[in-house]
Each structure stands twice: as structure tokens, then as C-alpha cells.
Amino acid sequence: xxxxxxxxxxxxxxxxxxxxxxxxxxxxxxxxxxxxxxxxxxxxxxxxxxxxxxxxxxxxxxxxxxxxxxxxxxxxxxxxxxxxxxxxxxxxxxxxxxxxxxxxxxxxxxxxxxxxxxxxxxxxxxxxxxxxxxxxxxxxxxxxxxxxxxxxxxxxxxxxxxxxxxxxxxxxxxxxxxxxxxxxxxxxxxxxxxxxxxxxxxxxxxxxxxxxxxxxxxxxxxxxxxxxxxxxxxxxxxxxxxxxxxxxxxxxxxxxxxxxxxxxxxxxxxxxxxxxxxxxxxxxxxxxxxxxxxxxxxxxxxxxxxxxxxxxxxxxxxxxxxxxxxxxxxxxxxxxxxxxxxxxxxxxxxxxxxxxxxxxxxxxxxxxxxxxxxxxxxxxxxxxxxxxxxxxxxxxxxxxxxxxxxxxxxxxxxxxxxxxxxxxxxxxxxxxxxxxxxxxxxxxxxx
Ligand SMILES: C[S@@+](CC[C@H](N)C(=O)[O-])C[C@H]1O[C@@H](n2cnc3c(N)ncnc32)[C@H](O)[C@@H]1O
Numbered sequence: 001x002x003x004x005x006x007x008x009x010x011x012x013x014x015x016x017x018x019x020x021x022x023x024x025x026x027x028x029x030x031x032x033x034x035x036x037x038x039x040x041x042x043x044x045x046x047x048x049x050x051x052x053x054x055x056x057x058x059x060x061x062x063x064x065x066x067x068x069x070x071x072x073x074x075x076x077x078x079x080x081x082x083x084x085x086x087x088x089x090x091x092x093x094x095x096x097x098x099x100x101x102x103x104x105x106x107x108x109x110x111x112x113x114x115x116x117x118x119x120x121x122x123x124x125x126x127x128x129x130x131x132x133x134x135x136x137x138x139x140x141x142x143x144x145x146x147x148x149x150x151x152x153x154x155x156x157x158x159x160x161x162x163x164x165x166x167x168x169x170x171x172x173x174x175x176x177x178x179x180x181x182x183x184x185x186x187x188x189x190x191x192x193x194x195x196x197x198x199x200x201x202x203x204x205x206x207x208x209x210x211x212x213x214x215x216x217x218x219x220x221x222x223x224x225x226x227x228x229x230x231x232x233x234x235x236x237x238x239x240x241x242x243x244x245x246x247x248x249x250x251x252x253x254x255x256x257x258x259x260x261x262x263x264x265x266x267x268x269x270x271x272x273x274x275x276x277x278x279x280x281x282x283x284x285x286x287x288x289x290x291x292x293x294x295x296x297x298x299x300x301x302x303x304x305x306x307x308x309x310x311x312x313x314x315x316x317x318x319x320x321x322x323x324x325x326x327x328x329x330x331x332x333x334x335x336x337x338x339x340x341x342x343x344x345x346x347x348x349x350x351x352x353x354x355x356x357x358x359x360x361x362x363x364x365x366x367x368x369x370x371x372x373x374x375x376x377x378x379x380x381x382x383x384x385x386x387x388x389x390x391x392x393x394x395x396x397x398x399x400x401x402x403x404x405x406x407x408x409x410x411x412x413x414x415x416x417x418x419x420x421x422x423x424x425x426x427x428x429x430x431x432x433x434x435x436x437x438x439x440x441x442x443x444x445x446x447x
Contacts, residue, residue, distance in 0.1 A: 001185040006193050007178070014229070014263065025279035030182040032064040033082035033283070038115050039144055041076045045423065048077060056253035057085040058116065062282065068446055070397070074424035075142040075379050080108045083179070083276040083283025084225065087172060088112035090250060090274070090290050091221040095120040097167040102155055102210055105132035107139035109172050114145045122345055123148045124166075126158055137357040138443075144380040147345045150358040155209030161354055162213045169210050170221045173203045179225035179285030182278070200230045204238060211243050216295045219248070223288045227277070232287040233264030236273055239291060241265075247272040248290040255281035259289065312336040317371040321364070325373070325416045328385050339366045375441050378418055378428045386418040389425060390436065397421040400429075403445040406436040 012019045036059040054060035071077045088109050093099045095118045101110045105127035114123050125148055127133035133152035140148050176196045180187040214220055224231050239245055247269045259273030273289035318341055335342045345360030361380050364373040383389055396406055412431045419429040428439035
């Protein structure tokens with residue numbers, strides 16, 4: 001598929017003598033990258049090629065990964081375009097902060113933000129599209145996150161719930177996707193000069209809601225995977241004209257270009273934005289700008305009263321499970337909702353008017369006088385937090401990922417057990433007589 005004529009002409013005009021280099025780079029093969037999960041991965045244990053670290057990104061590497069490997073299944077790795085990895089790196093979220101990832105699916109930035117926050121603080125990952133929100137939620141689960149809430153709302157709906165609440169908001173905006181042309185040539189089919197204008201309009205709407213949620217002195221990180229000035233410098237110029245914001249001046253890694261004031265409204269502040277062009281930075285292309293709110297006062301009072309319920313039905317079933325299966329854990333809060341037990345990241349009452357797919361960690365479900373642990377729980381805990389981990393050999397692993405139960409040749413205590421392969425925990429099993437029953441969720445089993 002060839003580049004749209006309007007696109008070529010536009011960038012010939014904007015880039016002049018630099019246009020051939022840019023346009024040629026779009027005909028080259030896409031780059032690939034992945035990140036390791038610092039919560040889990042021990043470098044010497046991953047099966048990936050770690051020979052090409054991306055020095056400006058914590059735990060970032062160049063190279064392709066296999067989405068069916070044990071490293072992937074156990075949540076040790078996440079595939080991500082190297083240029084996209086710079087967004088969370090620029091946001092630098094802190095462990096104690098309240099962070100919002102407003103356009104979050106499938107979860108590249110969310111998993112990276114949570115890793116940088118050491119899985120502490122509060123991270124709300126929101127996605128407007130329901131089926132994409134489900135993918136986001138499963139990636140949050142795979143990454144073993146406990147302090148993350150996954151919501152499925154429009155930015156305006158969220159703004160009504162969280163006025164001036166967040167210290168850091170990442171807006172990785174839906175865009176005309178010019179940085180996807182190499183990876184997904186069908187993106188060229190949808191591209192038009194009109195699409196660029198429509199995206200710019202939608203980006204402003206999203207940012208209006210984002211600004212309603214930003215706390216005084218908070219940071220907003222705006223990014224797109226497009227090169228279009230209408231969606232990049234011109235959006236930042238509009239933000240600076242309408243809100244009390246300044247652009248943060250962050251040192252640019254090698255190969256990252258500065259923003260182009262002449263493509264916005266000539267304000268020199270725009271130079272502080274980052275442009276990642278594929279001909280200069282080995283990635284698919286991104287625009288990133290970090291802005292800080294200069295306002296200092298807030299009238300918003302957060303309502304984070306404790307919501308611990310001291311007694312709830314079937315508490316004994318949970319306590320028996322915990323005593324037999326887990327160790328070295330203290331739960332800050334436990335909450336039973338319907339038949340499920342959670343360790344929530346946020347008071348559920350705060351979220352009452354929002355569509356929530358995940359609030360912190362789901363521990364499990366009460367089913368007819370027994371407690372069944374959730375897949376999220378086995379992925380969230382460290383090996384030392386289980387009483388027992390059963391490490392499969394290669395042949396057992398092949399059978400188990402297909403969904404089969406295993407016949408055990410050794411004696412294991414009956415009940416729930418964490419199952420690992422190559423010492424990477426990836427599922428629950430249950431020992432019943434001489435069998436290891438399989439609780440790898442059906443959707444994760446491999447044909
Ligand atoms: C660039 S993608 C996000 C990628 C994600 N941050 C990541 O790193 O994996 C933009 C997302 O914005 C969502 N979106 C589309 N329209 C939106 C709107 N009006 N408001 C908020 N988000 C929207 C899309 O569904 C899409 O998932």
C-alpha cells in the first residue's frame with residue numbers, strides 16, 4: 001500500500017529538504033520493542049534477547065516477543081513500540097500519586113505507569129470503548145497490578161466523578177495514526193486531511209475533561225502517534241492559550257527532535273515538546289508534551305474514608321483458604337461485593353456512578369460453600385507469598401496450557417496451589433487425590 005498523495009504533499013511542504021528522508025523511512029520495516037515487568041522479571045530468567053536495551057526507558061528493550069510464551073502468559077513482558085515507551089517515562093509518576101491514564105487500552109502506558117509507581121499509589125486506567133476496556137483489564141491482570149482501577153467511561157463522565165483529583169493525567173489521545181502506517185498499512189486507508197481535523201476536535205474535547213480532573217500543580221502528559229501539527233503543536237498551543245499551564249522542559253534522549261513552534265502558533269514553549277520521527281529515533285513515531293498546572297489552590301476534598309467491613313458472610317471460607325494457601329501478606333482492605341472478594345484500590349462508593357471493570361485486586365469468588373481464588377490473585381503475588389508453588393516440566397506445561405489436568409506422581413498437599421513453569425507463576429491448580437486440576441482461564445488456554 002502506498003502513502004496517500006495528500007499526506008506526501010503535506011509533509012513535503014512542512015519538512016521541505018527533510019521530507020525525502022522522512023517519507024523513505026515510512027517505507028522501511030517497523031521496529032519492535034518490549035518491556036520487562038520489574039515486579040516479576042529476573043533478568044537472568046527471561047527467555048528474551050536482552051542485547052538491545054533502550055537506555056532512556058526503564059526495563060525497555062528492542063526486539064520482538066512471542067505472545068504465546070511463558071514469559072508473556074506469566075506477565076513478565078509487554079510488547080510495545082519503543083517510541084511509545086517514552087510517554088510514561090516522561091510522566092514519571094510517583095509511588096504516592098493519583099494517576100489517570102485517560103485513553104488507556106490496550107494498556108501499554110498503564111502497565112508502564114504502574115511499574116514506575118512500584119504498583120503503589122492509585123492508577124485509574126480508563127477506556128471509552130467496552131471491548132477495548134476488556135483487553136485493557138486483562139493486561140492489567142496479566143501484569144499483576146493491585147492498585148489499578150479499570151473503568152469504561154467517557155472522559156466527561158469521569159470528570160463528573162473526579163474534579164481536580166489527579167496529580168498526573170496521561171492523555172494518549174486517539175489520533176489520525178500516521179505513526180501506525182508501517183505496522184498497520186490499513187491505517188493509510190482511513191487517513192485523510194479531514195480525519196486529521198476531526199481528530200484534533202476530539203482531542204480538544206478529551207482535554208477539556210482532562211483539565212477538569214487535574215489537581216492544582218498537577219501534570220498532564222499529552223501524546224499522539226501521529227505527526228500532524230494540527231493534533232500535536234496546535235493542540236498544545238490551544239491548551240497554553242486556554243489553561244494555566246506551562247510546558248515542562250525535559251532533556252531529550254538522543255534521536256528525539258524538539259517540537260516545532262512554526263507548526264503551532266510560534267510560541268517558543270512548543271520547542272519543549274518531543275517529536276519522535278522514525279528517521280531519527282528507532283520507533284514508529286510519537287509526539288509527547290508534558291505540561292504542568294500553575295494553579296495552586298483546590299477546593300476539592302477527597303473522600304477516602306476507611307471502608308473496611310469487619311464481618312461479612314463466608315469470612316471463614318476465605319480465612320481457611322488464606323491459611324492453607326498463602327503467607328506473608330497483610331491486606332489493607334477486604335471487601336465482599338455480591339459473591340466476590342476484593343482488595344480494592346479505591347472506595348467503591350467513589351466509583352458508584354462509573355462503569356468499573358476492575359477495582360484493585362479481585363481475590364476470588366464464593367461458590368456454594370467454597371472459595372475459589374481468582375486468576376488475578378495468582379498473578380499478583382510473589383512466589384514467597386504462596387505456601388507452595390508447583391513447577392511444571394516442559395511436557396507437563398504443554399498439556400497444562402492446553403487446559404488438561406495432570407496426573408501427579410509425587411505427593412502434594414490437597415487444595416489450591418500456584419502453578420509455574422521455569423519458575424514463572426502463571427495459573428492456579430487444585431490438587432485432588434493424585435490429580436492437578438487446571439484453573440488456567442479458558443480464554444488463556446492455547447490450542
Ligand atoms: C492511542 S490509543 C491508546 C493506547 C494506550 N494508551 C496504550 O498505550 O496502550 C487511544 C484510545 O482512545 C480511545 N478513544 C477513542 N475515542 C475516545 C474519546 N472520545 N475519548 C476518550 N478515549 C477515546 C480509543 O478507543 C483508544 O483505545
